Amino acid sequence: MQMDRRAWMGGMGATLVAAKAPPVAPPALVKPPRLRPGDMVGLIEPAGFTDDAFDLALVMETIRAMGLVPKPAAHLAQRHGYLAGRDADRAADVNAMFADRQVKAVFAVRGGWGCARILPFLDFATIRANPKLLVGFSDITALHLAFAAKAGFTTIHGPNAASSWGKFSWDAFRAVAFDGATPTFASPVGVEDRLVQRTGRIRTFGPGKATGRLIGGNLTVLAALMGTPWLPDFTGAILFVEDIGEQPYRIDRMLTQLALAGVLGKLAGVMFGQCTDCGPSGASYGGFTLSEVLQQHLAPLGIPAFQGAPFGHVANQISLPVGIRAEMDADAGTIRLLEPAVS
Known part of the structure; x- marks a missing residue:
């Protein structure tokens, strides 16, 4: 029996590769609307918390500096241990932002830990019906992967709302999210x-x-x-x-x-x-x-x-x-x- 070379991992051992079925083309990916100046965007904390009001004020200023209008989630300033509120509440904020037709994109304020805990509480029927950009990185990866599996539309692995947003980062984000560039x-x-x-x-x-x-x-x-x-x-x-x-x-x-x-x-x-x-x-x-x-x-x-x-x-x-x-x-x-x- 011949091993697939790509299953060997540099002397660590090997795993047998089962016969592969013919590839099935994935469903067409939905493209959320691009961001435009004046758009309202939601701010969520699906993982760790930010307990300094000044830090949150800087986040609001950052969003406004992008030409956008920030909308804080209902539980944005909450804290539950090292999490930004209880699992059901953090998930409710995500669901609410995707259900809100006025909100054109959703930014995670920060990462930390906790996104995986809210996955069972997410309303993917509502999320799928309202494609809009989800932006963030680090622990927000759990949401990006779950959305790729369940929602069927593009999300952006990029800076969190509380990131530094220097020129390099801002230019890259603007090209992708505002300009629809490649x-x-x-x-x-x-x-x-x-x-x-x-x-x-x-x-x-x-x-x-x-x-x-x-x-x-x-x-x-x-x-x-x-x-x-x-x-x-x-x-x-x-x-x-x-x-x-x-x-x-x-x-x-x-x-x-x-x-x-x-x-x-x-x-x-x-x-x-x-x-x-x-x-x-x-x-x-x-x-x-x-x-x-x-x-x-x-x-x-x-x-x-x-x-x-x-x-x-x-x-x-x-x-x-x-x-x-x-x-x-x-x-x-x-x-x-x-x-x-x-x-």
Whole structure:
């Protein structure tokens, strides 16, 4: 019996790949309306809380600076332990924003933890009937993945409302959400006082170009949803993942989980973004670096794959529309949208 080479993960063992049924074309993706100046947008906290009124005031100012009108969710200022209110209340805010015809998009104020807890409470019949952009990253990944599986329309993995929104991030978001453009994204070139720049560099684990639907987000959140009904089909997708505060062995463990679940073997390409504070703690003699872990998992797949894309827990990040077809170039470290994310 012959093993599928892409099921082997760099000496970790192997899994048998079942015979694949003929691919079934996914239903047509709905494009939410683009944002326009003067639009009202909802502000939700589906995960962690913000308990400083000044911080929330800055969020309101940020939304207004975009030319939009903020509408705080009913439970925005609540707190329940480390969550922004009880699960049913946070879910009710999401449901209400998608049911409200005046609200044209929904921004998560911040991430944290808690989005997965509200998934059973979401009214996907109402959400599907009212396609509008959902914007955010980090723990908001749980919503992006669930919407990709259950709602059938584009969402945007981009800065949270409370993010810094520098020019790089704002220009990328505006191009995707307001202009309906199809830009090519690349890491900004560093301006360090060095003969050779180090920031903005990429590492290629599999050369070439790949085309597919963009699916992904935070690796920890994605791995935690394995085995649940809240994940979309990854067949032929370009997986993009990022993380923060995870040591290499934890990244190894999560990628192993994706491999054993059959996700990595279905992909057309992989983009690993920024992994902030992901070095080993203390002495690590004999340990693997993050790049070595990625090499072990991604190179054997035989598909285009690279590390260093400009998204994650960093000040400057691009906006990636989940579900949109794109082309990645693992040698150049670029991602090009092949269709608009909005109508």
